[in-house]
Amino acid sequence: MTTVRPPVTTDELRRLMALMTGDEKHSAAATSTLDVLHVLYGRVLRVDAADPADPARDRFLLSKGHGPMAYYAVLAAHGFLDPTELVDWAGPGSRLGLHPDRTLIPGVEIGSGSLGHGLPLAVGTAIGLRARRITRPDGEPRVVVLVGDAELDEGSNHEAIAYAGRRGLANLTAVVVDNSSATHGWPGTWSETGLAERFLAEGWRAITVDGRDHDAIEIALDAAHDDRPLAVVARVERKDS
Amino acid sequence: MTATLTVPATMREAFLHAAADAVDGDERVALVLADISAAADPVPALAARHPDRVINVGIREQLMVGVGGGLALAGLRPVIHSYAPFAVERPFEQLKLDLGHQDSGAVLVSIGASYDVGGGGRTHEAPEDVALIDTLPGWTVHVPGHPEEADRLVRDAIAAQGRIYVRLSDATNAAPHHGPGLVTIRQGSEGVVVAVGPMLDTVLTAVARSGRDLSVLYTTTPRPFDAAGLRAAVDALAPEHAAAPTVTMVEPYLAGTSARVVAEALADRPHRQVMLGTRREELHRYGTRADHDAAQGLDASGVCERIWSS
Incomplete structure (x- = not known):
């Protein structure tokens, strides 16, 4: 049974984040992901806090596990967490750490924090769901992994990007939140930051959008990509801006 | 099919x-x-x-x-x-x-x-x-x-x-020995030697050559370690040896890998450990597997020497 809730507003998410930060300010690492997470949980992912272990659910893997306040706020807004838990986050009795732990929170698909693990895990999950032929009335479950542009420095991601492209894993989507924090950048010639080119060259469909524009993010996440995995590069302001 | x-x-x-x-x-x-x-x-x-x-x-x-x-x-x-x-x-x-x-x-x-x-x-x-x-x-x-x-x-x-x-390894013993934990291959009175995986035949040759009356236990499962099996084997030694036993581990990988689990298994009694396995330093050598065994002291004469002198 799907739990029906009124749409989550940005104000509500900021109020929930303030429970963790103590004021209305929060770190850039946390907010760079806020709009993407808002759109994913509000408009795209087919997940239900009432049935977090549904085999046919979409999987969302937060690979960029540091700065998880926005993630916890969205989980609380969608019923996966009690908002009162946010107050003592990262405390000794809390389930909510500086990096999430899947064994502590139903609905959190992976424990993350060390960079470069989510995308390979997502590739394996996408292969596994197809091997098990798990379907939903509205299509096959999607596996969506969120990575950061600096996180893509880790070579393990490039093992995953190359293989997923060659294998044609269309049930896999990578969302790259790009706040220009990669120390050496991702130079390219076709796209603004060169990030999308890494994926295009390996056979993905790749779309670059304004990471603060909810409609643009949604349209990109819903874009047709045939038998290819989909990468959505969501550009936000520079980390130090 | x-x-x-x-x-x-x-x-x-x-x-x-x-x-x-x-x-x-x-x-x-x-x-x-x-x-x-x-x-x-x-x-x-x-x-x-x-x-x-x-x-x-x-x-x-x-x-x-x-x-x-x-x-x-x-x-x-x-x-x-x-x-x-x-x-x-x-x-x-x-x-x-x-x-x-x-x-x-x-x-x-x-x-x-x-x-x-x-x-x-x-x-x-x-x-x-x-x-x-x-x-x-x-x-x-x-x-x-x-x-x-x-x-x-x-x-x-x-x-x-x-x-x-x-x-897995290309090194093998002549015959299989199945068992969930430590399997007693030879019952002795003076001490216990535990052979892990492919080391068994070498250990049996070395023990026979040493002339010492040692129990030989075999395992294919070093983790979790069969602590109860080791204690039982120690208790079965002659009383003067059971009181303060010598336990020799012969492992086909880094010497001392199982020192921790042997220490935990015998924490309630004085005992001596002899840990055989590959050496910690890098030898920078090629050759056959047998050449490496000899260089590491893991051939029958190397193992015999350590067993005899312990």
């Missing part, structure tokens, strides 16, 4: 056929490779039958373990396989996080052991693998000493749950 009863000649053959039977027979089992063994019989035919569950990611060992972890999250039983240094050392953080931290199960099977390819040099030697795995919580470690043991251990590991490392 017609079942053919053939005895696999090597542990690797035994593993690949056991894994193939599991993939054929259980739709939850997947084989994850990074090129190693991808062209070995019966893998190509298996991959043709089950392209969705025989997954060769190419020479990408971090991805190999990450994909295994993702398959486990999707409800499958991954069997992950490569050469020992590339299965354990290169993707070590993936073993820690993509399997352990996610509370996921997997079967990790390596070949090559400490120096199976004697001319391969340091890049293809992994004498540290069991010690490394032993730092991670929840892993069972199997070190078979015979292809028939490998066959049984691999089949049981796939059917089980949890994280299981199976360390």
